[in-house]
Amino acid sequence: MKAYSLIATAVLLLATTQQCVAGAQGDITSVPNASQTSEPSQQVFELPTLEVFELPTLNGPLLPAPPPAIELPEVPSPFLGCWEGDPGAFDTLATDSGLVDIGTPGRGTPGRIVFCYRRHSIEVPEAEVKIGFKGHVVDWLLHRGLGFSTFKARGVTTEVFGVTPLEIHARTNLKITQTEHWLYVIPRHTDQPSEVDWLATLTAPDTTLVQGRQVISISGLNMWGSWHGTFRRVTDEINP
Numbered sequence: 637m638k639a640y641s642l643i644a645t646a647v648l649l650l651a652t653t654q655q656c657v658a659g660a661q662g663d664i665t666s667v668p669n670a671s672q673t674s675e676p677s678q679q680v681f682e683l684p685t686l687e688v689f690e691l692p693t694l695n696g697p698l699l700p701a702p703p704p705a706i707e708l709p710e711v712p713s714p715f716l717g718c719w720e721g722d723p724g725a726f727d728t729l730a731t732d733s734g735l736v737d738i739g740t741p742g743r744g745t746p747g748r749i750v751f752c753y754r755r756h757s758i759e760v761p762e763a764e765v766k767i768g769f770k771g772h773v774v775d776w777l778l779h780r781g782l783g784f785s786t787f788k789a790r791g792v793t794t795e796v797f798g799v800t801p802l803e804i805h806a807r808t809n810l811k812i813t814q815t816e817h818w819l820y821v822i823p824r825h826t827d828q829p830s831e832v833d834w835l836a837t838l839t840a841p842d843t844t845l846v847q848g849r850q851v852i853s854i855s856g857l858n859m860w861g862s863w864h865g866t867f868r869r870v871t872d873e874i875n876p
Contacts, residue, residue: 697859714801760810791810793808813827
């Protein structure tokens with residue numbers, strides 16, 4: 637009887653041991669392997685890439701063919717209003733006669749310019765052409781001492797080719813009015829054409845950098861060059 641009792645006890649211990657091992661294995665297999673545990677994925681946000689416009693280099697008295705104009709441009713709200721600036725001088729200049737001196741600060745340079753941005757259009761109501769002392773002397777000699785000339789320009793049409801939140805690429809057809817004051821009293825007006833391919837970049841809430849490529853024809857003389865200037869807001873949003 638003792639032998640049977642010992643055998644029964646051994647069988648019971650073996651069965652209990654097998655159940656414990658099986659339970660332990662079940663608990664182990666239910667825990668995921670650390671190498672198989674995946675961390676929560678992190679979503680990466682990328683800022684949109686904005687198009688950057690570049691002005692063409694002028695090699696003669698003709699602007700390159702423009703890209704298609706935007707029929708109804710949407711001017712970004714930070715641009716809305718009128719902006720005033722004075723480039724002061726040409727950065728580069730050439731003429732078909734080779735007389736680059738005509739565009740020096742003493743002869744003729746771009747002056748005060750006003751850009752007015754509306755919601756769907758852009759106007760250039762004022763554009764000044766500065767004539768210094770040297771220019772006035774030459775002009776006086778050309779008029780044989782009997783008169784002198786003044787110049788003023790305004791935008792006729794402006795086509796917009798590209799718009800981003802920070803940049804506007806456009807081309808303005810200007811009309812430069814040369815007024816000859818004969819005998820210092822009798823004025824005679826002559827309209828001369830000019831085209832400006834320009835790029836306005838918003839650099840601060842009330843400041844833009846404007847770069848221009850301009851072609852001017854005055855009294856049969858063709859000149860072309862580049863300029864740049866800082867423009868500041870003078871009025872807020874105007875009527876569309």
